[in-house]
Amino acid sequence: xxxxxxxxxxxxxxxxxxxxxxxxxxxxxxxxxxxxxxxxxxxxxxxxxxxxxxxxxxxxxxxxxxxxxxxxxxxxxxxx
Numbered sequence: 001x002x003x004x005x006x007x008x009x010x011x012x013x014x015x016x017x018x019x020x021x022x023x024x025x026x027x028x029x030x031x032x033x034x035x036x037x038x039x040x041x042x043x044x045x046x047x048x049x050x051x052x053x054x055x056x057x058x059x060x061x062x063x064x065x066x067x068x069x070x071x072x073x074x075x076x077x078x079x080x
Contacts, residue, residue: 001043003027013037013070016063020052036062037069 019038021027
């Protein structure tokens with residue numbers, strides 16, 4: 001329900017794996033569905049989450065694009 005910064009999402013992206021996350025103020029600040037790296041659903045909406053998971057399983061994801069998206073969170077890209 002609450003996540004300030006989803007490290008597990010970045011780890012998944014680094015492996016080319018898309019994520020299904022809730023709009024919780026953390027996940028939705030890391031990505032939008034237009035980025036092509038996962039789907040966002042409303043918090044505490046079990047039906048939407050289950051539908052989204054089924055959609056994610058059958059979706060044709062671009063694994064290379066997903067893993068490249070994770071690069072924006074590399075230490076050399078986020079540190080000063």
